[in-house]
Structure formats: C-alpha cells, structure tokens
Amino acid sequence: MAQDLMTEKEPLMEVRNINKAFPGVQALDNVSVAFYPGEVHAVVGENGAGKSTLMKVMAGAYKSDSGTILFQGEIESFNHPVEAQEMGISIIYQEFNLLPERTVAQNIFLGREPAKIGIVNLRQLNKQAHAVLKEIGVDSMISPTALASSLSVAEQQLVEIAKAISLDAKVLIMDEPTASLTSTEVKLLNDLISRLKTKGLALIFISHRLSEVFEIADKITVLKDGQHVGTVNTKEVTSEDIVYMMVGRVLDHYFPPLGSSEDFGDVVLRVKDGSNNFLNSVYLELRKGEILGIAGLQGSGRTELAQALFGVVPFKSGEIELRGKPTAIKNPFWAISRRIGFVTEDRKAEGLILIQPIRDNMLLAIRSLQSLFAFIHQDGIRQSRNMVSALGEQVDIRVDSYGKEAQDLSGGNQQKVVLSKWLASESEIFIFDEPTRGIDVESKARIHDIIRGLTKQGVAVIMISSELPEIIGMSDRILVMHEGTIGGELPAESSETDIMLVATGQNNHRTSSISVDPERGEK
C-alpha cells in the first residue's frame, strides 16, 4: 500500500513523529499523518489503537511527549484546547458537550457571547447563531432559541458542528460521530460532511463502521497499537484490505492450550431472545468447562450483555435458563447467590473498594452472602487468615501484607484481587469483561492461566475482550456482537479478519436462526 500519497495541495495540518505514552502503554508511537483541505479523512483501528489519543493531541487536550504539529505550515504547540480552537481546530467528542438546559444559541457561543460591558446582546446572539445554522444548512430544522435538551441526538451533533463552524474551524475532528445515530440521521450528517468538504475544511473522523467509512471518506488512516500502519486512498482499497491492516499482527503472547471436548459439560446458562434497552434478541448458550469469548466493537453491547447476565441491567424480555431451570436474574446479589461472578471492565470504579484492605476486598462478595451480623471471623481469626492467604496464593498476589489498601497495588495485582473475590464466593459461572486491560505482560499470562485453570475445575467462563488475540487465544467458542445482538458465532481459532468482518457488519456468520432488524440496532 502506498505510504505517501502525492497530492497537489499543501497539507492543512500535519503531525510528525508524535509519541505519547501513558503509564504502561505507548499510546502513540512515532505517528506521522498529513490532513488536506477539502478532504474527508477517516481514522480507523481497533480499540486501544491510539485513534482518540491522536485526535486529542491534535486538539490540544493532550500534550505529546515528542514530535511536532504543523498547522498551515507553521509549527504549533497547544497547551489548552482553547488555543487549538482559536487556531481553527475543533473537536467534537463522543459524549456530547452541550448544556442541556441552555438554548442552541447559548451553547454555540458559550464563552464567546457577543457583549458590551458584560451585557449580552441576546438579539445579536440569536442572529449569529441563526446565521451559523444557515451556513451549514440546518436553519430550518433547528431554532437558535430551542433548548439543547429538546433536540434529538443527531440535531445535537449538528449544533456541535455549527459551534465548530462558528469558531471558524478549518480542521474539524469528530470522534465516532455516527455511533448513536439512526441511518436517516447518518445520511443527514454525511450530507453535511460533504458540503463542509466543498468549503475547504479538513474533516477527520474516527469510525468503527467500515461501510460508512467507504461511503464518505477520501482517505483512510489505519492505526494499530499506537503505530501508523498506513494511509490509503479509499478508492484504491477494499474493506478486507483495511481489516487486514487493522489486525495484521504477530502474536506476542503465549496462551494456555484450549479446552478439549471432554472438558465441556452440560449447558449451565441459556438465554433465548433476551432483550432490554441496549440489547436486542440475544441468544446464548454456555457450557460447563468452556470459555466463551465475546468479541465486538465498542458500543456493540458487550458490556451490556455482561450486565444483563449479572442482573445489573436485567433483560426485560426473553427466557433465561440457569442450570436447566428457567429463571430471571434480577440483581447482582441474586446472581452472586446463584454462583455467578462478574469481573468488571473498570476495576477502580466497579471492582474494588480502593481504600479498604486487600483482605476485605477479597471477602466482600462472600460476606454479602452471609448474614449481616455474622462475625467476620466466624471460624476464628486463624481460619480466615488462612482463607485469605490461600486465595492469595491461588491467584498469585505478591504483597507483603493483605492489610494493604487496594489502591496501593499494581493493575495486575488489583485484577487478581478482584478475581479472588469471586473465587472466595465459589462462583461457577465467571463473566470477565476485559480481564487484562492495562495489565503488564507477565500478569496477563498469569491471569490467562488462572482463567483456563478455572475451566478445568468445571467453571463456565464468559470472556469479553476487545483484544482479538486474547479472544482467539483463549476462547473455545467465539460470539461476535454487533449492534446490540449476537452478530454471529465463530469456532475456536477463527481468524481476526473473520471476527472483524462480523463485528463491522460486513459478513454475518449466523449459526442460529436469529432474525435481526438492522434498523432496531441501538436506540
């Protein structure tokens, strides 16, 4: 693939040799990309590939460790997003940044209200807002005096774009602008993008929907593991090429051997047509002794599935069978008392009681099953000490004291503490959501061994991960989620390309007779 594309125009904005590291991760590794006026430039890559980091560096929200940013040929260094904004670089974040209780006009000109001696000229404000909305051709849809909260998601996005235009943006960065839009709204947005293109803006957007990337982008940049894989002209490539660029990597990690068929037992958990606000007709079977990998893009409903199975946000309709008996999983306590454990994605927010000792974290789940007024050392202090250290050894936590606060541990040890919490409560069904995110390589391997070890003891595991090698290396079967439902089931050791094709909605390898209305995706 051509690395350097010859264009007759000068680049409007360019990043050169950008490096950015976060503790434990090299988020951007020597990335150089050029963006041209009048072009739509898509940035794609797996989760954690560094797309958002790159955008934030360009918008001044992050400062790069090294490398240069050129804007209109000049070297710039932004200390604050406002500086980048003033230069003409605007960014629209995924989570919207509008004040719901303020009008469209007030939102567009927040901090830049037309005013004399501190008194805002409201007439002028509304006029200017109207003018901006007219400029992008949505003045008939959106009134400057409407409250932001009264607008649909798409309209809010248009207001954000109007805000960027009012800032005289020359570069407009959008982080997954279509993630939560319906197809009609996507069309509306795409039309607007095309129009802005003709005005000579450089438009940059991150997307996971390859179909839409191919529809509107002129160029595609692919990032992987913080590195720039390449920038290509859309016309010259196919979606398979892009997927290959996104996932083509060398395995750098040894995984424990997969399970064999004699390990697998009866079905312990079965979901039929499970739906709620986020999930749409999910079918799922989990057998004893197996690891069921769940892949899918961000926002495809992976975490929501885990939350439904654990009773955090239960299914509203559909049937669930637990160990052969029909049931409903109402809340986490109910799930835990039925021996289900959930290792959450965000350890600090959802997994750990950070300022409590390791010991108490390990025993939190088992204690919640016991009587409230039961003594914490029912069988004597020695017994509970032994229990804690046995758990610690099982998951290989290396600390000098179990009285240490959980917040003082490394990421790997923290994850082991969370794991041991569910081991202590003798869970038979484990749900892992991103079990190795942000963990060093050594601990990663150890955690993988533990997970596999659990299945040997007859535990059933559901493992959600956005790291495809992990999914492939660990799973005995793979379910791929797409738009809130199971997009398809793949056998063990499927290729990354196969998974990505299902995940991006390019190809449906459905094994069960699931009918999905694509329009009903995420609402």
Add this chain to the structure above:
Amino acid sequence: MTTESIPADEIKRSKLGIRIPPVYYFLVIITVGGLILDILFAKGNIISNPTILTNILIRSVALGIVAVGQTFVMIGASIDLSVAYTISLTAVMTSQLMQGDPERVPMAIILVFVIGAVIGLVNGLIVTKLNVNPFIATLGTGLIIAGILNGTFANFKGSVPKSFRALGYESLGPIPISIIILIAVVVLGWFILSWTKFGAHLYGVGGSRELGRLSGLRTSRTIIVAHIICSLTAVLSGLFIVSRLGSGAPWVGPDGIYDLESVATTVIGGTALSGGRGGVFGTLAGVLIFGVIDTVFNQLGVDTYLKTVFRGAIIILAVASYSFRSKREAA
C-alpha cells in the same frame, strides 16, 4: 455575517428570556387552595384584606432576597449554608455600627457589604481552591461566623436610626419599600443570569465544569463570584431584617432557618441541586409558596410547631421530587 430574518416570535420570546417555570402552576394551585380553605374556615380574611396580602409579600422579602443569591450558587452547582449566619452577622453589625445615628448609615451599609463580600470570597475560595465539598465548606464557615458573632456580640449595643427603619416599614405610594427592594433584587438577578456574560458562564460552569474549562471559561472565578453575590444578598436580607427589628440579634438568621429555606425554595423553584439549571423567577415562586402556606396556616390557626413539621416535610419532598428519578446513589 448573514442577517436573514428569524421567526419574529422566537426573537421576542428569547429577548425577554422568560419562560414561565412550571412551579407557578403549583403556586396558583396553592394560592387558590389556600383561599378556599380561608373562606371555608376563617371567614375569608385573606381575600377581603389587602394588608394580609401585603404581609405575605413582606414575610417573603427576607427569604426572597437571600434565595435569589442561593439560586446563583446553586446554578453554579455549589451551595451556601452559611447565609443564615451572614444574615445574623449583618443584623448585629449594622445596629452596632449605626448606634442609632442616621449619619452613620452609609458607612455601616458599606462596611457590612464589604464583610459580606469577604465571606463570599472565602466560601468561594474554599470550595474552588481547596476542593472542599460546598455543603461542608459553608456549614463550616457558618459555624465560624456563628462562633465569632456570639462570642463577640454577647450583648446588643446599638440600634438602627428611625430613618433606616423606613426600609422595613414605610411605603412608596401604596407599595411597601421592602417589596420594591425584593422586586428589584429579583429583576436584577434575572438580568444578571439572562443577559450578562457572567450569567451565561455560570450556567455553563454549573452544567459541566469540564465543558466550561474546554470552552475557555474561568471556572473558579465564576463560582467565587456567585458565592460573593450570594453573601451580598444575605447581607441585604440582614439589612432588611434589622430595619424591621430595630436592632440585630445573633439568632435572627438561624431562627428564620434562612439557610435551609433558601435552598428549599430554590429547589422548589426548579433550580437543580446539581447545577446548570433554574432561575430567579422560579425561586420567587418557591418563596411565595412558602409565604402563602405560612399565611394560610396562620389564618387557620394551625399550631406553629406543626408548621415547622410541615416545613421539614416540604423541604424533603421538594428535593425528593427532583432527585428520586436520578440513577446515581445519594449519600
């Protein structure tokens, strides 16, 4: 700049910036209900007597003024529980400084406003720079003010001159001066919130501090100014109260529960505890609701202590009516 026509009615509406807050329907219901009760059980005194209507307003003045200030801090997602003591401090300081001498009035007023500004500044700094939860910060400063006040002014040593008492008792034509002041404060508050950059920024910072920062607003300064405004309204409230009472006592603020009631009326008026939403007209309605309830209870001869019970219940329920739908756990 294009200056195409915008639908005329929209410009008009937004120019005034007034949307009738839903709380006014509630106010109307309460008032009508109160009048019916009054006619049925208390010979219709309220409706037949304009003085009682005026008294509702006068009763609402002190609370109304400070509630306007409370609205400012609450829009900024903060809160000020020290206002009751600021009111006491003002009342005591004013009579102390005036010593019944009309010539000392301007000096005293200026000084108490300066003290109020300092209190607001300290509150704001503690909240923004020391990152102390505003509930705790202002409860703490309230205690400090109370301690200094009670320790320093163990006795009344002064009074306000007769001329100053006009503020509380005289009328300008048919309308009592105090009501004019309340209306002026509400209108000024509305003007600042709706028409000034500061107002717009306060809504921005209150709605989302992060967004405020990303939009280049001076978040800390905005919140500090809101706190100063709040303390200044508390001072004004204190001045009104001392003009009614003749001399200040350290307990006038806490006795009037101005801290809690200003929060409650603001919340009832539609200002969110989490900030970014609301306005002074809603707050005014909240204050009037309290005034009407008070007067009706008085006319019906409801036991005074029972009224305190109702107030506590109303405050809890008012906040609950906004909070119970929220998904987050409260603590």
Add this chain to the structure above:
Amino acid sequence: MTTLEKIPSRQMTGILVTIWKRVKKIPPVYLIFLVIIIGVSYLNPNFATLNGMLLFLRRASPLAILAIGQLFVVASGGFDLSQGSLVTLTVIGSALIIYNNEENSYIAIMILLGIGIIIGLVNGVVVSYLKVPSLIATLGMLLLVKGGGLYWTGGAPKGYLTENWRYFGRGFIENVPVFGRFPVAVIVFLIVVVIMTILFHKTNLGKQILAIGDNPRASQLSGVKVKLIRIIAFLISAFLSVVAGVMIGGYGGTSILAGEGLEMQSVSAVVIGGALLLGGKGSVPEVAIGGLTLEAIFSLLNLLGLPKPYRDAVQGLIIIGAVAYAAITSKRRD
C-alpha cells in the same frame, strides 16, 4: 548513604527510627487527646485525679456516643444532622410520657427508642430510595423532629424527668473498689463502645458500611445490599442519638434546647477521630476518643477563659481544615 552509615550513633538513630515508625502508626487522635488532657490537667489539677477523670468522662460520654452513631452514617458516605433534634425529642418526650410518675420511666425510654428507630428508618429510606442527599434529608428531618417534639409538648417542656430515668446520665454506683463511686454514664459509654466496636469492626455489617461509603457501585456489584446497609447506618445513628439523649437529659434535666448544635459537634468529633467525611474510613474507638477530645478541647477553651461561642468557630475550622487536608492529600495520590 555510606557517609550516613559511618556515623557512630547509627544504632541509636536506628532505634529512634523504629520508635518513630511505631509512633507514626498510632492514630493521631490519641496523641492529640493526650496533649490536650495534659494541658487541661496543668490548668486544673483536679482534672488529673481519678474522680476528676471520671466526672469528665461522664460529661463527655453523650457526645462520644453521638459521634459513634455519626460515624456509622459518615462511614457509609452520608451525614446525620438530625441527631441533635432527636436528643431534644428524647428529653422532652420522655418528660411528657413520664409526667412525674416514676413507673413510666422505662416505658418512656422504650417508646423513645422506638421513635428513634422510626426516624432513622425514614432518614435511610429518604436517602436510599428518594435519593435526597443526606445533608438535606437530615436537615429537613431536624426541622421535622424539632417541630414534632415541640408540637407534642406544646412548646415548652412538660412533666419532669424522674430520678430513675436520670440514673443513666447522672447516677453513680457507690462503693466500687478503687474508684469509690463510679458514674453510670461511663458504664453506658463503655458498653456502647464495646458493642459498636464489635459491630463496626468485627461483623459483615461494618465492613459493608465501609464498602458502600468508599464505592457504592463496586459494592453493589459484589452483592452488597447498598440501600439496606445505608438504612441500617441511619438506624444505628438514630438509636444512639436516643441513648445519648437519655444521658444528656439525665445529666442536666429537661430543656427544649438540650440537643441544640450537637449534630455539628458529633461531625467534628468524627473528623477529629480520623474518619473520612464522605465515607470509607473510620474506627469506633478512635472516634470515641475523638468525642472525648472535642469535649476536652472545650474544657481547655473554658480554662483559658475563652467565651463559649468560640467553640462553634473552633469546630468550623476543624471541619473545613480536615476536609481540605483530605482533599489535598488524596489529590497528591493521583
């Protein structure tokens, strides 16, 4: 490093370092308490006698008990500002029920404990289910209880607290070896400390209170019944408020102002006792000492001749200072 090691007295420094490490591990509240007690004893030698200490303990016990109750709520992430009004209600309500009839005393205590439990329950339900921030909810409850109590008694104390009711706050057990006479209040205090220490530190309940105060979301995902635990915390606080009310009324008799301002004193005591406001950390014995310390600080201010109202100011400074300190140190951690 090497130069340091050459210092001949390095063994000495080693010992000092170990001692210093040990000392650092002692919760600061004990040291503060010790310092203040020494100060008070210096100014008032009577204080340092056994009898003086017992009388001090008797006076400080109600505050320490309130602080322990407050700790349960604070550790769970909330505040209980209705404590003071509940103390008042206990005093004037009991007087009304007793109505100068000795036989009604224990019935009165039972009824008040029942009322306390109901109030705690309402506090907890309002915070857990209606999601009203506890500061507002319990401040509203303060008005409700205060108004309710005054309505009940008609605005002024009625009836009288009989000697047997007042025994818990005022009585002495005579002829105790070593001590001579031993205040009943101190016995109540010790019992409360022991039971609450066990409940808070040695049962699942205590651990789960700390857990929800620290991270309610993670607790819920670990099966903790967050709402139930929160309600129990408010229940305990209300229950102990009634106990403290019985002791306060016992000590000084009826007054409609018996509990005025005690809620802030108990919050201050909790902060002095090293608990984290907004939840997650705290210890019953340390908070009990915190309550004693606050009372000792008051004694010290009294002996120094500072006007009483300055107590409020001192409390305000303590609260703001402690929270600011916590905010700053936790920021550093990030």
Add this chain to the structure above:
Amino acid sequence: MFKKKLYMVLSLVMLAAFVLSACGGGEAPAEEVAVEAPAEEAPAAEEAEAETEEEEVAEEAPANPGLAMDAAAVAMQFWSDDLYEESIIFMDTEPINPDAPVYLQSLLDNKVDTSQYKMEPPFDICFSNAGVNNQWRVTGYVTMREQVEQLRAEGLVGNFIHVDAEGSDEKQITDISDLVAGGQCDVLIISPNTSEALTPAVEQACEVLPTVVFDRGVLTDCPTTFLKTIGGYAFGYDGAKFIVDNLPDGGNVLALRILPGVDVLEQRWGAARKVFEEAGNISVVGVEFNDYSGPKTKTIVSDYIDRFGYIDAIWMDAGGPAVAALEAYEDLGLDFPVMVGEDQMDYLKYWKEMDVTAIAPTFPTFQWRTAVLAAVMILQGEPVDARWVLPQPHVTQENLDQYYLPDMPPLYYALSSAEDMDNWPDVWKELDTTVYKDVIE
C-alpha cells in the same frame, strides 16, 4: 503547592475573624475590655438618651474589676437610674387598693379614661404572644386561659384569638400586623418578644385598637395600659442583695442569664450588677448565657467550678434551670452556694429538701390573668392605670412553706395566684396548653 493555597485561605479566614472582632469591639481577654468598655459605652449612652425620651440614661458606673466580661455590660437603652430607684421604693410601697386580690393591686395611681372604648359584651380579645416556650410562660398562659374561660362563662368574653410567635421577633411583627388587619379583635393583648424590635408594630396597633401590653415592655407609651409587676430592677436587686448579705467577706459570683436584649432581663442584670459593684468585695467571675437550658447550665457551672475551684454564689436572671445549677454542686460533692432562683416548684422543693441558702425573687405569673382582666375593664369603659404596677413578692426562707406546695408539679410557678379560680388545682397540675379553644362555636 496545595499547602500554600491552604494557608492562603486559612489566613483569609483568620483575617475576616480579626476584622469582625475589631468591629465588635472587644471579645478579647477580660482585662482589656474592662478598661475599654466604659469609654466605648459612652456614645451609646448618649444616643439611647436621644431615643428614649421618658427614660433618663445614667452615666455608666466605673466597672468593677470582677465584672470583666463583655457580656456584663448592660445595653444602655434598657437602663434607667430613676426607674431603678423607683423600683426599690416600690418594693416597700403599700398598694393603693390593698383589699383587692394581689393580681389586681396597683402600686401607682395613674388612671386613664377608657370610656371611648366602651362596648357591649361579649368581647373578642386577640393575644399576640411572644411564645409559650418556657415553663414560666406555660404557667402564665394556662392561668390566663382559665381566666378567659371564667369570663366566657360570665358572658364577657367571646372569641379569644391566640397567635404564638414562637419566640421570633419577625413573626410577631407580622402576627400583630395580621391581627390588626384581620379586624376580628376588639382589643389586642401583646406580650412582646423583645422590646426594641416590637415597638413599631405596637405603635401601629395602638393607632387602631385599644392595646394591653404586659410582661416585657416596648419603647413607647402608646398602649392603653402597660402592666407588669414591679419588674426587672426589683428582681435583680432582690437576688443580688441576698448574695451580698450572705457573703459578708465577699466571694466569687457566677451570673447566669437567659439571653440578651430583653428589657426585663437586662434590667434584672443591670440592677444585680449595680448591687455587686457597690458591695465592692464581690467578684463576678463570669456572666454566661444559658438559653434557659438545664443541661447547658449544669455544664457552665461545672466549667466554672473547674476553673475557679469553687463558686460562692450563683445569681440567675431566670430561675428555671436553678436546680440544674445546684445539681452540679451535688454531683461534685460540694457544699451548695448562695443561690438565687425563682419561684418554680422544683427549685422550692430542692431548696427545702436540701436546705440551701437561697432566695427566689419572682416575676409573678398572675400578671397574665391581670392582662385579660385589664382588657375587659377597658372595653367596659372602666379606668385603668396607664402604667399598672403590680406587687412583686419574693420567696425567702421565712415564707418558703407558704409557697411550696408539695402536690403541685415541678414546673409550676408558685405565684400564679390562681387559688381562687374554678379549676384549681387540677388544671395547674396538668399545665396543658393545648386544650383551649380560641373561637366559640
């Protein structure tokens, strides 16, 4: 970095504190204030003179070194040397109508004509009450309502509308305004919460209605009659004189006050202070406000005993918590001090049983019924004294047995003079304020 900010804010807080203290003029250590206080008081005195015409303001006597605290100062608008002297004379004055029951006796003849108010019974009486928030007021209020019931039975009183201000000036101001505006009253009885604050409201009421003010006063002579027993000066003088007489060698005195800013209470303290000053050998070691609270009183007394080893005498401007103060001594195993209380039954009982050297000056609760009787007299056109001074007996060791009634409840005040009423003594045993109906059906 953060520490710096912390210091910055804390120093700002302290700065604010200093500004306040400076303005307040002397919360600071005792000795300093003693020197400053008179100088500072002087202009206040002048202004007060300008304001209150009928009350002459005396020069401030030099401060006794013992009377060091700021709280010891008496707000000048409440003090009058003439009235003080007059009160002491009143204490030995025979009533002009010695045959009348004590609650109708008068020590000063200054009748005003009330024929303009004469009307046909039944009369609708309104009563704006500062509060029923202490035991003294409960006894008084019950006595008053019983008097109303008796007058109703006689057909003299119709509605009796009672509005309780819960001890709030502001509320009472609007209460009075509401009552005046409501047009339901033939006569208005006012028991003001504080003097200064209620004056304008009372002035407004005077313009419309005949008014009876009793108990605490207001700074105007517009009411048709202002009645009370001799008052604060006598109360304060009585107790202080007793202490001085019983401590011939001098000693430490702790003065306990309810709250500042109420004329009767300020006058009590003012008189006591004067007596202590003149005695010369009495050292007032502290003046504290106890909010009329037993627990608080006991704590304060214990604190002072801690600080000074022993307190020889306790003077109180209201004796409600007197027993709590004595208990502090009892619990510490100390001898009782020379004690000034009030005529509340629990105190008389304690006094009698524990044999305390004690006195109980009184502010008799019978004036509550006098207020109703005066209101009726006005509407019947009978002349009343514009300033109606009722006698003010005191309880001493000699007449203790006369006033101590073992059957009455602890919170009953002995000087209700209700013994001649229909429901005596049952109603006063219950002291239930909630059983009365304002409006007759």
